[in-house]
Amino acid sequence: MNDLEPDRRAELIAAALSGELTPEEGAELDALRVADPSVDAEFAELSALVGGLPAVERWDDVAPSAALAARIAAIAADDADAPAPAAAPGLATVPEPAPAPDDRADAQSPPAAPVTPIRSSRRGLRPLLLLVGAAACVAVGLGGGALLTAPRGAVEGPPGTLGAIEEVDFTGAPASVDIDGALVAHTWGTETVLTVDGLAQGAAFTVVVVGEDGAEYESGAFLGSAVPIDCRLNAAVLREDVAAVAIRSLEGGQIALAEVPSV
Amino acid sequence: MTIVAIPRAAGWSPMSEPPPAFDLRAAFDEHGPSLLGFAVNALRDRPLAEDCVQEAFLRAWRARESFDGERGSVRTWLFAIIRRVVLDAYRARDRTPQLVPQHDAPEPVTSTDPLERIGIVDGLAQLSAPHRDAVVAIHVSGLSYQEYSQLTGVPVATLRTRVFYALRALRTALDEVDPTP
The missing domain is CATH 2.60.40 (Immunoglobulin-like)
Known part of the structure; x- marks a missing residue:
């Protein structure tokens, strides 16, 4: 069973995470777990992740307003007017500039x-x-x-x-x-x-x-x-x-x- | 954590492609919606979220000389900046009495661990829209795959696979973020 198509493996784990496996799919996943121990590990990790998602409550899709776009554009324009944008x-x-770009830059303490x-x-x-x-x-x-x-x-x-x-x-x-x-x-x-x-x-x-x-x-x-x-x-x-x-x-x-x- | 400073000249020669410079307007066009999405959903306060986005771009603009495209993408850099701005704004709002009429007050955000919630919102904001929508529909709104399939016209099997890879991407994003800077 461990030669299942990756998408089938993904599909079964996703269905298990939402509790929507049919009995047949449950048996299929059990067989896959026996053949591929990584399934259990990944299910456990994603299950913990899924458990925290309800805290988000909802997602609001938003688009920047024209006013915000103008405010951003004014940063550069204002820089030409005066050297210290507000x-x-x-x-x-x-006042301190942001640190140099670094994929781990977020681990540094923010300036107060x-x-x-x-x-x-x-x-x-x-x-x-x-x-x-x-x-x-x-x-x-x-x-x-x-x-x-x-x-x-x-x-x-x-x-x-x-x-x-x-x-x-x-x-x-x-x-x-x-x-x-x-x-x-x-x-x-x-x-x-x-x-x-x-x-x-x-x-x-x-x-x-x-x-x-x-x-x-x-x-x-x-x-x-x-x-x-x-x-x-x-x-x-x-x-x-x-x-x-x-x-x-x-x-x-x-x-x-x-x-x-x-x- | 040990931080090793790499000289800017290392790995760069006049014959190689120079690292990309920071283009404010292009960066906003490309990443502004994601950054605003993060800020709005983290703070539940659109005006404050827009202020955060402006502040993030202002800080990026001020620090543009130090931006090195070889060390990370603009998107990663901007998310690192706005993450700090949003957390600062969240903490400031949290400890500052506000004289706000009841009908105009920001929506309360209920969570046992606000920083964890903001971290998840951060990760969701970095997903593609189809991935985020699917995760939110199934694991935030509580729709079944069948219900979401009927809403979107996308087959259940495709949605399941989409959610699986979205969750993987979300986990990776969260692994890359220190939730308590």
């Missing part, structure tokens, strides 16, 4: 994200809330302002210039709070760069980009810290459509507002 909205960025992001609530009342942002923040210590002072590249130009840093003034913040801010225009949206000091440690704050039409685009959230922190946040609205950037408490109270010039 992290995906909704995820804390991991600097700060756990807080996912914004998905309130359905706000328009175009498709990309839920989160802040990529790092504590910078007493020196502060690393993001704002570190050169991002040679891109310079008036507000709205792709990749250029546009400093903005936040007003209305309590006297104990120090906020330095900037915007960076990208092909895929607007990045807000903040250095914040003095906000209540552990309290959550959101950053909202306000469009010229009054629409609000959540850009992400961050926690107040005992030390100055640098944050980068992304909003799915083009710089040319931005009128202001607001920092708010999680309850919605406004902490500071930066009005920006039209471009």
Whole structure:
């Protein structure tokens, strides 16, 4: 029996794994097991595998949206605009590049994200809330302002210039709070760069980009810290459509507002 | 595990074919659906899954200079990257309180071992669509081969054989993945 066609061997094992052998097929498989001990070993391995599959519960077939394709394409396009592409909205960025390709690369420890992001609530009342942002923040210590002072590249130009840093003034913040801010225009949206000091440690704050039409685009959230922190946040609205950037408490109270010039 | 660094120049000469460079758009066209399938089914959160795919391609783009096509395929490299991104996102979501309306909350994923489940989803995502569909139909959805045959018009014997080889491929994929990086 061990000279069965491979497909028949496969067929019998598959039927046994799902408990669908007919009595005749059961006898055929028993004979095969006697002649070929590898059948039992393979059946045991695959049986253990099959036992874990119900945990998947279901499989959703999905296709990338045009919007996702555009976001991916913008990575390369944005690289031409500025040398530091922003992290995906909704995820804390991991500054270190991925390791060199290696089939066993997955066995290496992943680089740790600097700060756990807080996912914004998905309130359905706000328009175009498709990309839920989160802040990529790092504590910078007493020196502060690393993001704002570190050169991002040679891109310079008036507000709205792709990749250029546009400093903005936040007003209305309590006297104990120090906020330095900037915007960076990208092909895929607007990045807000903040250095914040003095906000209540552990309290959550959101950053909202306000469009010229009054629409609000959540850009992400961050926690107040005992030390100055640098944050980068992304909003799915083009710089040319931005009128202001607001920092708010999680309850919605406004902490500071930066009005920006039209471009 | 011992990692041995192999000089890039080893085995390469000006007369041989240079290793393929990383082409972002081509990689997304070819592998984006599989990567998104993995992320969506691992996280059950389409927006977060798309963020993961974007993050994976961003990391790949940033590391493109180090990509060596002779050491592994683009597909293997991208799956290694997104595996880390998805696990990071899963863990971050798992430990972060979320202010999400009930009707808009991500679907709960029930499993005694989430990492094991994500590993299986990873392996399924790397199967061909016919192989994955057959495995899911029989061993996830619980259809009989006869029922699945009636749905697809494919003979039972063919489906059985297909599932057997799909399970073999899935086992190989899982063997190549450390589920707890």
